[in-house]
Amino acid sequence: MSMEKTFDAATAEARIAAAWADSGAFAAGANARAGQPAFSMVIPPPNVTGSLHIGHALNNTLQDILARWHRMRGFDVLWQPGQDHAGIATQMVVERELAKDPSNPTRAEMGREEFLRRVWDWKAQSGGTIIGQLKRLGASLDWSRNAFTMSGAPGAPAGEQGNFHDAVIRVFVDMYDKGLIYRGKRLVNWDPHFETAISDLEVESREVDGQMWHFKYPLAGGETYEYVERDADGNVTLRETRDYISIATTRPETMLGDGAVAVHPDDARYAPIVGKLCEIPVGPQAHRRLIPIITDDYPDPDFGSGAVKITGAHDFNDYGVALRNGIPLYALMDGRARMRSDGLSYAESAAIATRAAAGVDVGDVSAVNLVPEDLRGLDRLDARARVVAAINAEGLAVTDADGNPYVERKKIMQPFGDRSGVVIEPMLTDQWFVDTAAIVQPAIDAVRDGRTRILPEQHEKVYFHWLENIEPWTISRQLWWGHQIPVWYGLNLAADSFTDDEGDDALSPIELLRLLGDDQLVKAGDLHHAAAHFDDLVEAFRADIAGLPHPLQVSRVIEVADREAAVDVFAQALADYNLTQDPTRLVYPVWRDPDVLDTWFSSGLWPIGTLGWPEDTAELRKYFPTDTLITGFDIIFFWVARMMMMQLAVVGEVPFRTVYVHGLVRDEKGAKMSKSKGNVIDPLELIDAYGADALRFTLTSMAAMGRDPKLGPKHVEANRNFVTKIWNAVRFAEMNGVFAAPSGQPQPVHTVNRWIIGETARARIALDEALAGYRYNEAAQGLYGFIWGKLCDWYVEFAKPLFDGEHAEETRATMRWVIEQAITMAHPVMPFVTEEIWALTGSRDRMLVHGDWPEYGAELIDAGADRQMNWVIGLIEDIRSARAQMGVPVGAKLDLIVTQADAAAREALAANAPLIERLARVNAPMDGTAGRGMIAVAAPGASFALPIGEVIDASAEAARLEKSLARSEKDAGGLRGRLGNPRFVENADAEVIEETRGKLAALDEEIARTRAALEQLRAM
RNA sequence: GGGCGGUUAGCUCAGCGGUAGAGCACUACGUUGACAUCGUAGUGGCCACUGGUUCGAUCCCAGUACCGCCCA
Structure with a gap:
């Protein structure tokens, strides 16, 4: 067998993935050892409409590392896959598909049942995209258990008969029976595109260019008052007699539904007119409505005129004011955000509203339609233009110095639907709500008392902050695709x-x-x-x-x-x-009820629902509560908090022990990836170009807690090089017969071999600690440092001369073991290349995916071998450095004259001479004295001289030594200063003092040796 | 406006009480038993600023400046 020069990721990955799949390597409990506990995770279910983006790649890589790590350690691992039915998104996709062919009937034409059949068809055809993509990433989910939040729903086709639907319905009914779910007419976020309510989390606020109009609301009966403005010192800056109150609004069309004008109770400017009536300056003159001027804490006296029109049915703040003050809520728009044309005539409506304004209880006002006939059916923006024009024409706009209507152009925050992208309207509708306040406390307590911990900790604050200010959760959606409300x-x-x-x-x-x-x-x-x-x-x-x-x-x-x-x-x-x-x-x-439940209501049950609840399944008993949830911070409220609340409410247990929240993958400049910016990185393209292992390793190395990874192709390329490096180290070993050596843990005698075994143990300890603490970046850096920095840079080089000597056999056996350990430890992060190497380097009874995770520890570290090899490495580096600085040609082999050496140094030299000769490019060490044309190298316990020829530039050598001396003396000075400080010696830990003394002693020795060399040089 | 972060080498980031590390980039050299997707050596840092705590601060505390994110 001979290995290619590089790892061919493209062909190997597909082959290996198939082998894993065919052998059921990822099935729940695969490779579990008797007596080992269960370890379970649920995947954050990707949308059924989704395809793999870089965030999924990060999220699933991190989970896969935990899954593979535990599986290799013999845990009974379940990593539960599945998808989310994504109500709005899916309905949108299918409708868009239908619309592509004009001969298709629309959703409304085909009716609910037929439309849902089409959605299921679409799901069967296109809904599995992301599953294939996750497999390419190497995600070791138990695909045989793939779940779906709509499985088992009425109309679900063959293959979708799971019981998730039962769980959702069961929970709804239970919560309804307990009074935790209620129906009410409330102001909700209404998406006029999808014509459905959405939750506050599905709304994103964006700053847009807006206009603020200023209008005069005349006082009833032509009353007047003294309007006085003062500056901060109380000096009067404006005093005039007014017969109106000035109102600022960004949405003039909503004036039609005003129920009051509110001012702050402390606002002296309006105190004279509080309790009086004013006229809304819109609508037919004959039926102008009067509304009361009330006080409420909501208006900000410093904002606009300080007076706010209250339209309770179309603004969340106004809604609050209206409820507090008993102001009627007049709805003005229909589901498509057009001005209403249903209900009573304007004249009748205005009459009722007038009675209400006078304090009469008029009861239910849902039939009251205060949109004048000529505006009914208009889009709200058209209506706005008409309203503004009418007010201007009537001269009731506040005017600027030139007498023109005063319109401020300013940035305003506007709500948009995260799916539809249209402006969200607050809308008064009947909806179902979860009484979150009633179930939130257990979710708060569970994190407070540590039953569930959230990492990094700072996210706990975010979690608490949100839960402690939780709003009722609107769970009904006016859609067809979803769990119909029972x-x-x-x-x-x-x-x-x-x-x-x-x-x-x-x-x-x-x-x-x-x-x-x-x-x-x-x-x-x-x-x-x-x-x-x-x-x-x-x-x-x-x-x-x-x-x-x-x-x-x-x-x-x-x-x-x-x-x-x-x-x-x-x-x-x-x-x-x-x-x-x-x-x-x-x-x-x-x-x-024709409505369906919010998708998050069902994904809120994901941990128990995927394990078969409400049935009392073996999986539920074994794998619930799950151990770890890994997710992005963007859905900590959408999903994590709701899962906590719902699992606690339904089964009385936390859904997971640890929540690890990772960052958002950004582009290399730190910008959020977005289609509009064109900076989206497609993980599949990176896999195609560099292999899945390179991408996985890159994401892992960037997954520092609390940080957003910034990813560019350069980083992935660099880690592809790491994959190649591993591959070639193995290739070298293979060419040298390493894999013909006996397997198992060797007991070598040579310090090099004893040293690398200790380094392997150190790597294992560090890796396990990093993974146990979710410090993924440290895990990756540890692997990189061990494999490249120790194994490839040093051990492989040291082994070359040993392959010819008396330690050849034990060196081969040691290298075999070390490489097998290295690829075993690297497997969770880089499963493909390690599995491939595993297969190429021996006949194995199991795949590496089921390999045994090492358990050895510090007992494998030989302190003497460690000390000796570090001395050797230091010496080699110093010689190389001195040669390079003095311009000695790389190819030139120099004599190595030992001018002085203590016993330990002599022993190290004797044991490792061939290694030093080869790597420092010197001849066998010989005793002698320094002389002309030699450069000096100092090591702990020894001094060396290397003749580099008669033409040595003595001043250059002196400069080199002086520079090194200066550096050492500066360091030594610092240490001496510290040790000289009596308060340091009194207060610092004994260990620290000892360590500092040791460092100083070593530095002093080096200084002495360098100084001696310098004196010698000068003497010549 | 409220909350949560960040500011360390040219870039991207680790480190978080004992006076700084990695990768990339850069410079020089290099076909030395695998690897040029590589090797060797090197350049590069008032660890944002100002105070405080401490024997000692990049690290802890307070404030300032700037930059993010989330929520109004």
């Missing part, structure tokens, strides 16, 4: 619209007609119940109607499509009954 609604017939006049518990024809007439049914409220299946809640609805008059109370509960259908069906049934008096005709129709 809630059914029924008409609330017990509402006051329906009364049993006679109190005889029987339905009289009059009562029946009243129920049918006057839109009573349409207006009836809803009841709702949650259950995993429709059949499970029939009883609950029966109980609801049990109090109704006969024979309604015996109606059959049936499921219909929606509320409209329910009204129709119920009315029809009543009509039938009226004709036939046959009570079996009576039905009580219920309909299911």
Whole structure:
């Protein structure tokens, strides 16, 4: 066998990956040793629409290192793979696919069931992209257990029958029953593109160019007041009589829905008019609305005019003010963020709003539509332009010095949907919420008391900060792709619209007609119940109607499509009954909530859901709680905090012991990678160019805790060179018959071999410590330093002469062992090249993926061999350095004259002479004295002279020695100063003092030797 | 505005109480039993600034400046 000059990653990787897959090397429990504990991780599930980006590469490399490391140590390892159904993203992708062919029906045209079938088709075809890509990275996930957050959902095709859906529904129903999930009309972030609510985390704020308009809200009845402005010292800077209050807004169209104007209670400028009414300067003149001027802490007196219009249904801050002050919430927009055209006429609406402003309780205002008829149906931006034009025309804009309407151009923060990219509208809608405040405490406690730790620690602060200020979680989404909310609604017939006049518990024809007439049914409220299946809640609805008059109370509960259908069906049934008096005709129709759950609600159950919960599976018992979660900081709230809350709420245990949060991979300049900047690095391209091992090693070496890796192709190239270096060291060994030597741990006698065995042990100790502490960069640096810096740079070079001598056999055996140890230790980081070397260098009963992780430690370190080899290395380096500085040709072989040496030095010289001769390019050491034409080299316990010829430049040699002397003396001076300080000697640790004395002694010796050499030189 | 970080060699970053390290880049030399995807030697640092704690500070504390990120 002979090895190629370089490792051919492209062909080897595919072959090796196939071998791992075929042998089931990554299956849960593979290579587990009896008695070893379990070690489990769940992959942060990539989106089913996703493809591998550099962040995945980092994330999965770090996990894979832990998985492989534990597997080689005999742990019962499960690294659980899977994907997330990504509600909005997937629905968007499939709709876009459909739209490519104009002959396709739209989503609305094909209907829910058909659309979902198409999504599953798409998933079957394209949903596995990232799995193949993770395999290319070498990720040792147990692919046979691949999970999916929508598995087992109704309509799931063959192959998707897992039970994740059961887990999600079960949890929803449980939490609903415990009152942890509730329905409410609240202001939510509404995505007008997808026409769905989204959670606050799915909104990103961006600074955009905006405009701020300033308008006058005239006081009711033409009232006036003294408006006074003062500077910081209280001096009056402006005093005028006003008949209006000035309001600044970036969204004039929302003025239509204003319910009040608020000022700060301490704002003296407006104190005279608090409690009075003012007029909204928009809408038909005949129906101008009046709204109260109220006080609230929210307005900032220093911002704008200090007075804020309150539009509770369209702004989160205003919403808070409105709730605190009982201001009605008037909705102005529809789901596509156009001005509403439903509900009451403007005239009727304005009348109701006017009553409300006067303090009358007007009840539910959802039918109140304060959009004037001429603006109804307009896009909000068109409406804005019309509103502004009307106000300007009326002269109610605040004007600048030239009399033009005053419009500030300024940067404003605007919310955008992270998926759709459109401006998010705060929208008042009925949604489902998780009462996060009720389940957050256990998640906080678990981290506080250390049951789960978050690394690096600084992220714990972020975690606490977020959890301690947690908002209710909007979990309903107006989408089709997702877990449909398991809630059914029924008409609330017990509402006051329906009364049993006679109190005889029987339905009289009059009562029946009243129920049918006057839109009573349409207006009836809803009841709702949650259950995993429709059949499970029939009883609950029966109980609801049990109090109704006969024979309604015996109606059959049936499921219909929606509320409209329910009204129709119920009315029809009543009509039938009226004709036939046959009570079996009576039905009580219920309909299911059409919305689905937020994808994060399901991925929040990932740890238990992937292990088979709610079934009590063996995997759940063995692998839960999982050990480590590795993830990016960007989803610490989205995912980590929610998993903590949900697992604790559902099964009462933390989902993982350790959360390791890694950074965001940036480009080499430190910029965030983004498509628009064009600086995205494709991990697959890097793998193609340099191999997966090089990429993995690079990412690992950059994974310093709390830092963002900055990655460029240069770095990967450098580490590809490291792969090549390893390969060639092995190639050298192979060419020298190393792998024909006996295997197993050798017991050599030569110091070189004893030394490298100790260095191997040191590397193993450092590596395990680094990995145990999640210090990946240290692990990588340790491997690099050991393999390149010790094994290749020194041991291989030392071995060359030994292969010809009496220690040849033990050297071969030692090199074999050291190389096998090195590739074993490097395997978790660089699995491909190490597996390949493993296969090429012996006939093995197991693949390296199931190799035995070394357990030896400091007992393999031979202090004497260490000392001797470090002396030899130091001497070689000093000779090389002296030669280079004196311009001795590299090829020239010099005599090595020992002018003085103590016993230890003589022993080291004698034992390692061939090594020194070869690496320092000198002849066998011989005793003698320094003379003309020689350069001097000092080593601990010895002095040397190397004749470099008659033409030596004595002044150059003197300069070299002086420079070295100066450096040593400077160092020695520092040490002496420290030791001379009595307070140092009194206070410092004994160890430190001893160490310092030792260093000084060594330096002093070196100084003495160098000085002696210098004197000799001068004497000649 | 609030919170969390960062500032160390030309670049990218380690180190985090005993007066500094790596990789890349750079310079010179080099076909010495694997490796030029390499080897050997070298250049390069008031460890942002100002105070404090300490026998001793790049490291701990406080402040300043600048740069990020997250949340308003």
